[in-house]
Amino acid sequence: MVIPKHVAFVMDGNGRWAQAQGLPRSAGHKAGYEHIPTVLEICFDLDIQVVSGYVWSTENWNRPKAEVDFIVRSLEKNLSRFVGELHQRGVRFVHSGTHDRLPTKIVELLKNGASLTKDNQSGVFNLCFNYGGRTEIVEAVQRILAADVQPNELSEELLGEYLWTHSLPDVDLVVRTGGDKRLSNFLLWQTAHACLYIADSYWPAISRQEIEFAVSYYNEVMFGRSEKQV
Numbered sequence: 001m002v003i004p005k006h007v008a009f010v011m012d013g014n015g016r017w018a019q020a021q022g023l024p025r026s027a028g029h030k031a032g033y034e035h036i037p038t039v040l041e042i043c044f045d046l047d048i049q050v051v052s053g054y055v056w057s058t059e060n061w062n063r064p065k066a067e068v069d070f071i072v073r074s075l076e077k078n079l080s081r082f083v084g085e086l087h088q089r090g091v092r093f094v095h096s097g098t099h100d101r102l103p104t105k106i107v108e109l110l111k112n113g114a115s116l117t118k119d120n121q122s123g124v125f126n127l128c129f130n131y132g133g134r135t136e137i138v139e140a141v142q143r144i145l146a147a148d149v150q151p152n153e154l155s156e157e158l159l160g161e162y163l164w165t166h167s168l169p170d171v172d173l174v175v176r177t178g179g180d181k182r183l184s185n186f187l188l189w190q191t192a193h194a195c196l197y198i199a200d201s202y203w204p205a206i207s208r209q210e211i212e213f214a215v216s217y218y219n220e221v222m223f224g225r226s227e228k229q230v
């Protein structure tokens with residue numbers, strides 16, 4: 001069994017998970033946040049080295065204000081403790097996303113988390129918050145132009161160094177929960193050669209068994225077909 005180095009989750013279905021139990025959507029978001037450490041534990045136990053989690057997209061600001069406030073406030077309230085727990089486990093914390101529209105306090109927490117854990121070696125968690133794949137590429141190009149990089153110096157490798165994920169390997173496996181077959185502007189550059197697995201479970205309910213199944217699906221798709229050329 002080949003273990004993917006980098007697994008990226010589209011954490012979808014919090015609202016439906018809550019609604020299915022007669023709870024408000026906010027209860028789904030709370031359960032969704034609380035499920036992140038469990039999934040990380042499963043992934044690191046399976047020897048996956050890098051886990052990305054798409055918690056909040058640049059498009060999600062269009063949601064009702066109460067829902068936006070709940071999600072942003074929850075992050076603000078829990079991020080230090082969450083990063084502290086990652087640090088204790090030796091996990092490096094990375095943020096991918098734009099600082100635009102984020103409260104200063106959150107920007108500080110994200111930066112502090114990354115700098116506190118920068119030398120950790122036992123896995124990486126890449127929090128995609130206020131993330132958009134197109135925005136990431138646009139911001140990378142802005143920095144490339146500002147650095148006066150000449151056209152003939154630009155390569156795929158160099159562009160990758162200007163992305164928010166510059167310190168991470170490409171994504172091997174995308175797992176989207178909630179059943180929708182959509183990419184939602186997620187890690188567009190980094191998933192160029194990734195395998196896509198759609199899980200029917202909602203994010204707060206994805207289990208070890210389903211993550212293991214996604215890894216075996218990855219093996220079948222990427223390595224299992226003898227006629228495969230590329």
Ligand code: IPE
Nearest residue numbers: 011012013014015016017055
């Ligand atoms: C994903 O769950 C979490 C966020 C985007 C914040 P949703 O809130 O999209 O839940 P559903 O898809 O409506 O069930």
Ligand code: MG
Nearest residue numbers: 012013014178
């Ligand atoms: Mg959704």
